[in-house]
Amino acid sequence: MVLSKPAFEQGPIRPPNEATSLLLRLTRNCPWNRCLFCPVYKTKKFSRRSVEEVKQDIHAIAADKDKLLEISKQEGHGGDINRAVVARVHHAYPELLPVAFWQYHGGETVFLQDGDSLQLPHGQVSEILSLLKEKFPEIKRITTYARSRTILRRSVEELTELREAGLDRVHIGMESGSDAVLDYMKKGVTGTQHIEAGLRVKEAGLSLSEYVLLGLGGQDLWQEHALETAKVLNAIDPHFIRFRTLAIHSNTPLAEEVEKGKFKPLHDDAIIREEKLLIENLSAITSYLYSDHILNLLEEISGKFPGEKQRIEKTLEKYLEFPEQKREMFRLGRRSGYFRTLDDMDNPSLKEAVEDIYQQVKNSGYSVDEYITRLLRRFI
Ligand code: SF4
Structure with missing residues (x-):
């Protein structure tokens, strides 16, 4: 397969739940770029793309x-962008893959x-959104990242x-939500500003x-991190x-802080205690909570508040009440991709697979923590 680039520009990141959205780039990198923990754009300068550039991208996506519709018809699929069309595109027209993948998943969501x-500038975003909606009237959801400080420069109108x-x-x-944590991490915003922007x-x-x-919070x-965030x-x-x-x-200022002993990271179990304290103190929300990121130990900490709060708290308690070896087994199973929920530990075949790994780790001379740290590098 000859690798060719799409006819439009795309950036490196998106939220996990925008995996099947079209990625449309309005700016490059981050204007702040100072957060101690953030590796994403460290060596890259922020720039705004011109409206004309973004509009050209929208036209390129439409083309x-x-x-794709033509290829689908030629291949006998009547204009349907199905699995077979995506497979054909993958081999013969790789530059069309981002749009093929988007269309295959419905073509209804876009992330800026x-x-x-x-x-x-305000008017420019509206102009881009209008063209996007005009070219793709089937779009149902357009989302974007924004910093709280940037939101505060915009009026409600x-x-x-x-x-x-x-x-x-x-x-x-x-x-x-903690000013002490935000300040230490150089996030450039306070808890009060987060509230005003939200x-x-x-x-x-x-x-x-x-x-x-x-x-x-380390x-x-x-x-403080748990209570102030709540x-x-x-x-x-x-x-x-x-x-x-x-x-x-490894390439972040926070890694240097760890090296100097200034920031002491939390162990997985301590993070669950922190998560529990935060959730216990969520007393006035009606939000949906999601833990849809691969690095979260307990993906099942998800649900609508306040109705599902109790169930979520019980799951956290259940994990913390496990004996140490069972917590290690769960962590190992989760990080190796076998377990997704605590109930998966009751599945005999999954349990057996993880027990095998557990034994291998014990025989290798590594501790479970060391082994998990090596596993996690795959996702970092
Ligand atoms: S605001 Fe901070 S966390 Fe977000 S992209 Fe910029 S540097 Fe990274």
């Missing part, structure tokens, strides 16, 4: 879609890249105009998704809360 798309032009949801990397997004009628980074600030989330009551777990990448 790719036309080509990169880390802070609303950095583009401006955000409302963006919603009217087609924007549906804003994903905000809150990370923590409420403004909601007032404009946009859907709001807040990302929380479990483990970000051993010194874990309680306080900020209670004040905002976002539509969605999404948990991710801190991974310390």
Whole structure:
């Protein structure tokens, strides 16, 4: 297969739940780029793309879609972008793959890249959204990342105009509600600013998704991180809360802090205690909570508040009440891809597979923690 690039530009990241969305790049990299834990754009400078460039991309995507329909018809699939068409494209027209994959998954959702798309002047974002909706009237959801500080530079009226032009949801990397944690991590925002920005997004009628980074308080600030984050989330009551777990990448300033002994990371079990404290203190929300990130130990910590809060708390308690060896087994099974939920430990074939690995680890001279650290490098 000859590798060729798509006829439009795409950036490196998107939220986990936008895996099947079209990625449309409005800006490059992150205008802040200082968070101690963030490896994404470290050596790359932020820039805004011109409206003309983005519009050309939208036209290129529309042209790719036309080509796909043609290929589908030629191959006898009547214009349907099905599995067989995607497989054909994969081998013969790899430059069409992003649009083929998007169309295969319905072609109804779009994510605007990169880390802070609303950095583009207000009218320009609306212009881009309008063309996107005009070219693809079947689109049902358009979302973007935005920093709280950037949202605060927009009035409710401006955000409302963006919603009217087609924007549906804003994903905000809150990370923590604690000023001490935010300040140490150089996030460039306070808990109060997160609250103001979140409420403004909601007032404009946009859907709001807040990302929380479990483990970000480390051993010194874990309680403060949990309690203050719960306080900020209670004040905002976002539509969605999404948990991710801190991974310390080697090329970040946070890795240097760990090296110097200034930041002491939490063990998996301590992160679950932190998560439990946070959830216990979520007392005023009606949000959906998701743990849809591969690094989260307990993916099943998901559900709608307040109705499912008790079930979620019970799952966390269940894990923490396991004897140490059973917790190790679960962690090993989860990190090796065998277990997704605690109940998977009752599945005899999965249990047997993980017991085999457990024995191999014990015989290898590594501790389970060392082995898991090596496994996790695959995802970092
Ligand atoms: S604002 Fe987001 S993308 Fe930018 S440095 Fe911080 S975490 Fe990374």
